Amino acid sequence: MANPTISTTAAPAKPPTGTVRSKSQQKRRNRYVIAPLVLVGVNVVLFLVFFVWPGALGMLYSFTDYRGVGKLHFIGLANFQKLLADSTFYAALGRTFVYTVLSVPLVYLCSLGVASLLVSKAVRGRTAAKMVIFLPWLISPIVVGVIWKWLFGQDFGFVNFLITGAGGNALPWSSNGNLALAVVIFASAWGGTAFNMLLFIAALKNIPEALLEAAELDGANAWQRFLHVTLPGIAPTSFMVILLSTIHAMKEFAMIQALTNGGPGTENTLIVQYIYKTGFEQSKVGYASAASMVLMVVLLAIALIQLRFNRKKG
Amino acid sequence: MATAANLPPAVAGEAAIGAGQTPAAPPADPRKKPRGNREARAKASVPLTVVTWLIAAIYAFPLLWFLLSSFKPGSELFSYPLSMIPREWTFQGFVDAWERVDFAQYFLNTATVSIVTTVLTVFFSACTGYALAKYNNKGTRLFFVCILATTMLPTEVILNPTFSVIRDLGLYNSLAGIIVPSVLTATGVFMFRQFFLTVPDDLLHSARIDGASELAIFFRIMLPLSRPILFTLAIFSFQWRWNDYIWPLIVLNDPKWYTLQVALRSIVGAENIDWPVLLGASVISLLPLVLVFFVFQKYVLNADVSAGLKD
Numbered sequence: 302m303a304n305p306t307i308s309t310t311a312a313p314a315k316p317p318t319g320t321v322r323s324k325s326q327q328k329r330r331n332r333y334v335i336a337p338l339v340l341v342g343v344n345v346v347l348f349l350v351f352f353v354w355p356g357a358l359g360m361l362y363s364f365t366d367y368r369g370v371g372k373l374h375f376i377g378l379a380n381f382q383k384l385l386a387d388s389t390f391y392a393a394l395g396r397t398f399v400y401t402v403l404s405v406p407l408v409y410l411c412s413l414g415v416a417s418l419l420v421s422k423a424v425r426g427r428t429a430a431k432m433v434i435f436l437p438w439l440i441s442p443i444v445v446g447v448i449w450k451w452l453f454g455q456d457f458g459f460v461n462f463l464i465t466g467a468g469g470n471a472l473p474w475s476s477n478g479n480l481a482l483a484v485v486i487f488a489s490a491w492g493g494t495a496f497n498m499l500l501f502i503a504a505l506k507n508i509p510e511a512l513l514e515a516a517e518l519d520g521a522n523a524w525q526r527f528l529h530v531t532l533p534g535i536a537p538t539s540f541m542v543i544l545l546s547t548i549h550a551m552k553e554f555a556m557i558q559a560l561t562n563g564g565p566g567t568e569n570t571l572i573v574q575y576i577y578k579t580g581f582e583q584s585k586v587g588y589a590s591a592a593s594m595v596l597m598v599v600l601l602a603i604a605l606i607q608l609r610f611n612r613k614k615g
Numbered sequence: 616m617a618t619a620a621n622l623p624p625a626v627a628g629e630a631a632i633g634a635g636q637t638p639a640a641p642p643a644d645p646r647k648k649p650r651g652n653r654e655a656r657a658k659a660s661v662p663l664t665v666v667t668w669l670i671a672a673i674y675a676f677p678l679l680w681f682l683l684s685s686f687k688p689g690s691e692l693f694s695y696p697l698s699m700i701p702r703e704w705t706f707q708g709f710v711d712a713w714e715r716v717d718f719a720q721y722f723l724n725t726a727t728v729s730i731v732t733t734v735l736t737v738f739f740s741a742c743t744g745y746a747l748a749k750y751n752n753k754g755t756r757l758f759f760v761c762i763l764a765t766t767m768l769p770t771e772v773i774l775n776p777t778f779s780v781i782r783d784l785g786l787y788n789s790l791a792g793i794i795v796p797s798v799l800t801a802t803g804v805f806m807f808r809q810f811f812l813t814v815p816d817d818l819l820h821s822a823r824i825d826g827a828s829e830l831a832i833f834f835r836i837m838l839p840l841s842r843p844i845l846f847t848l849a850i851f852s853f854q855w856r857w858n859d860y861i862w863p864l865i866v867l868n869d870p871k872w873y874t875l876q877v878a879l880r881s882i883v884g885a886e887n888i889d890w891p892v893l894l895g896a897s898v899i900s901l902l903p904l905v906l907v908f909f910v911f912q913k914y915v916l917n918a919d920v921s922a923g924l925k926d
């Protein structure tokens with residue numbers, strides 16, 4: 302719309318002589334260019350300064366051995382060659398994949414399950430239940446970490462208290478790498494359900510009831526209706542939730558900083574934490590930037606694969 | 616409010632579990648009926664209700680345990696057997712947190728950052744969203760793609776160069792260093808764009824015929840129209856900024872500028888965690904958001920938030 306060449310309305314109180322009209326058209330064209338420019342101006346500047354500039358700088362850094370001060374010294378692809386042989390980098394990247402592959406389906410199932418229950422009219426007290434389940438959204442990743450660390454404390458946590466109370470042996474939630482990751486995954490599902498649940502509720506409400514009724518008349522049971530009517534109906538939302546959760550999981554940082562700090566040892570150090578440690582604590586800026594570039598490529602690849610997958614299905 | 620009466624007649628009893636069909640006769644039903652629940656078809660199902668509330672309880676439990684623990688004195692926190700309800704109620708943890716750590720200062724810093732950023736984010740997102748929705752030319756289309764790209768390349772991926780940029784701009788170790796870069800958010804822009812796309816162009820045309828200038832149309836007509844989105848984004852933005860960890864972490868160095876999240880991380884990252892203080896401090900840090908949420912919850916829970924989002 303607002304195509305400057307199509308003027309549907311003549312400027313009021315202007316005699317329609319040729320020269321004046323072209324002048325007023327010129328004026329209109331200008332204001333259709335200047336007005337949006339004024340409106341987006343600040344955000345364009347912010348985009349250039351805090352997105353394009355650091356992005357380009359990061360790419361530049363990845364080819365240098367920059368350590369935070371002094372001049373840039375280009376070393377070609379040496380950072381990337383070193384990364385390929387760096388076992389801690391592989392460990393961090395691998396652990397991030399494991400975390401993502403386990404946590405994203407859990408978040409998806411939890412949010413969809415909860416949303417399905419909350420749109421069902423057969424459930425009483427939905428508004429209150431929705432509010433309770435939504436509460437974790439308010440809690441920062443750091444405090445989510447604190448809450449779960451407190452719940453799963455190895456010597457003092459409530460969960461181990463229950464386990465020993467039931468006659469079991471206390472589980473090493475913080476000294477066993479896999480158990481520690483399990484706690485992180487539970488915490489991510491707990492914290493991530495709320496928002497995705499809202500998305501699913503909106504999508505589920507948009508499914509025409511006529512479709513579900515028709516399926517019911519045809520003898521489909523609740524599960525079949527869910528599988529063949531509801532699930533295809535919410536496919537775009539599912540796609541978005543999976544994409545966003547995957548990117549979110551790949552860049553998980555704050556919550557794990559508070560919950561395990563990558564421990565035990567460095568066993569559960571995820572990729573962003575690895576970048577932060579290399580780039581800031583050891584100030585190997587160039588090397589960390591190279592790792593960042595790898596992460597960026599991975600994120601882009603994930604986005605493209607999911608986009609492709611979504612197109613094919615649609 | 617999403618009461619049972621005004622929900623669209625969407626998906627009744629399809630909820631994954633076959634129990635939706637169970638013809639249950641709950642005692643609560645007669646009491647609910649006078650409330651104008653016209654969908655007599657949708658009978659309450661006891662199993663589904665129980666399952667839902669069981670799940671709600673599971674979600675509430677970690678938070679409840681954490682809240683109740685914060686009222687326990689330090690000696691009781693670790694004494695077996697643990698009890699759900701504190702045997703002795705105390706506010707000592709909160710008092711210690713407030714006094715020992717420079718908490719009032721962190722609170723003030725976080726509030727400043729959150730409020731200023733939120734106002735700026737809402738305003739500039741509205742401007743940008745409107746321009747992207749109502750002026751269709753090469754420039755705006757290109758910028759739309761640019762905004763889309765920011766969601767694919769989050770700050771976490773460019774930590775070091777972002778730090779260099781902040782330093783070179785002289786924003787290092789100042790609250791402005793957190794505020795300015797956080798103003799542009801893809802979600803905010805998309806939310807407003809989506810909204811303004813639904814506003815009929817006729818409104819714009821008639822305002823133009825009446826001789827209103829482009830910016831006057833935006834400020835006098837369009838911005839007031841977008842009130843619901845404005846509130847929704849304001850709450851979202853406030854939550855993002857209040858809970859943000861990564862920007863304060865890279866921008867701030869001097870503890871006097873710390874925000875709550877960075878301060879909390881320094882308590883939890885210590886060699887010997889001071890749990891009473893940590894629990895007290897964490898609970899205090901939650902209060903403003905909980906307050907904001909309960910006042911404005913309808914703008915969050917009922918918002919159609921499907922327009923381009925990040926967390």
